[in-house]
Amino acid sequence: MTKPLGELFAVAAGKTMSAAARSGENKVPFLRTSNVMWDEIDLSEVDEMAIPEQELAAKLVEPGDLLVCEGGEIGRAAIWEGGRTPISFQNHLHRLRPIADDVDPRFYVYFLQSAFTQLGLFEGAGNRTTIPNLSSGRLKALDVPHPPFLEQVAIADSLKYVQRARHLNARLIATTEELRAATMQRLFSQGLRGERLKETELGPVPESWDVSTINDVALQTQYGLSIRGQAEGAIPILRMNCQDDGRVRFRDLQYVDLDEATLSAFRLEDGDLLFNRTNSIEHVGRTAIFDGVKEAVFASYLVRLKVDTLRCLPRFLNYYMNRREVQQDIKRLASRAVGQANINATKLRTIAFPLPPSLNEQAEIIAILDALDRKLDLHRRKREVLDQLFKSLLYKLMTGEISVYDLDLSALPANDGSAA
Known part of the structure; x- marks a missing residue:
């Protein structure tokens, strides 16, 4: 059974930002489209405006x-679950408040996500002649499924359970990345002895350590092949x-066909480091x-x-070069042009x-960082699965x-909702 969304929710428009609202007194925080993600409210940056008391x-x-984006990624929706009060919303958001007893707003967040990102059901709902938007009238007229209330709840609970597992995994990734960065800082400044x-x-570095330059340990610095890669060929050319x-x-590969002499001169070997010499400054x-x-x-x-390798293990240098702080220092060496930066071999x-x-x-330091990388890789693979x-x-x-009543999510990481 389907019903127009306007029969299930009262749809209200938010407050328009104006010069008076920007400069007035007694401002209140308000939510914008940038705050509304799919199934999540991001409060990292919240603006304020003055709204007359009446x-x-x-x-x-x-x-x-339920908050739904009128513009931007139209239809993007999330539930306001409480927090800062009072809090308002801007006119580029619609506020949907249930007017029927048999409505779980969470179900409709997930339905809108599927409808707009997977099913293409409402591709004509946005006015695409100017700025894409989802007007109040169009939103109210959207035909949406209306299963029994308990089924809505079960579907929302199941999807939320998976979402919580995703959020828990994201926290584990962030924590492991922070641990990895802190461990690098300690190892490269204090050593292990x-x-x-x-x-x-x-x-600071340990007394027995040297401060060397890459020139001190380099056997070769070599620019790569100036040859256009093709969709097919004998040898992958890394870019x-x-x-x-x-x-x-090895992803998004191109290929080249080379004579034996050229292949011998540019064939990569185990332990070679590849340095990105020209790109946008962030890369x-x-x-x-x-x-x-x-x-x-x-x-x-x-x-x-x-x-x-008798003086420096390649993986040791590679780990050092990829520290965030070192990458920032390296970028300062770059020569810059419009949209492009360059660091030559010299x-x-x-x-x-x-x-x-x-x-x-060096090998012991590599082993510690390798172990952290394996842990991080595991969490990232889980992220892809989730x-x-x-x-x-x-x-x-x-x-x-599938029916929600046939699902078995017991294999997912247990969570108590705190990761949501």
Whole structure:
């Protein structure tokens, strides 16, 4: 059974921002479209405006109100579950308040998400002749499913359970990333032997460590191939997009056919570091290590760095180069043009780093960081699984492909709702 949304909810418009509202006194916080995510209210940045007292009551949101975006990503919706009070909403949001007893607003958040992002049911609902928008009249006229109330609740509870598992996993990723960054800071400044520290241009380091430059340990810095890749060919050619968080990723590949001499000169080997020498400033300086599992060559945007493994283990240098603080320092070396930055091989060789003389200590530091990376990879793989599970369940529950009463979500991480 379907019903027009206007038969289930009272739809109200928010307050329009004006010069008077911006400069007036007794301001109240208000929600904008940028605050309303899918199934989530983001309160990291909340604006304020003055609303006349006689208008205020009609422009406030209450716990349980459903907020729907009129513009931007039209139809994006979330429930206001309480918090800062009083709080209002801008005119680019619609406030939906149930007028029927058999309505769970959470169900309609998820239905709108599926309808607008998966099913394309309301593609004509936005006025696409000017700025895409979802007017109050169009919103009220949307035909939406209206299953029995208990089924609405069960569907919303099931999807929320998966959402909580996703949020819990996101917190684990953030916590592990913070631990990894803090561990890097400690290892590269204090080492593992409990030595006394000395002050250097890089900050404190253990007394036995050196401050070296890449030039001190480099056996080779080599620019990549200036050749256009193709959709098919004998050899993958790695480009800027094949670097991620210090590792080479074989993704979105292009290929080249090379004679044996050229292939021999540019074939990557295990332990080679690839330095992104030219890109937008946020990407220039990225460094990734090649693990030698597959055959590949590299494009001219990249510099291959081979290091003397009798002095410096490549993975040690790669970890150091990918510290956030070091990446920021590297970007300061870049020559900048419009939309592009460049760090040539000569500047690359001037980069300084702390170097333990003991390869064993370098290897132990690598082992600690490798363990954290494995943990982080596990959480990220779980994120991919949970994201796909949510999308699949959202689609199947909203199309009736599966019944909510046939679901078994017991394998998901237990949560008490605090991660929501």
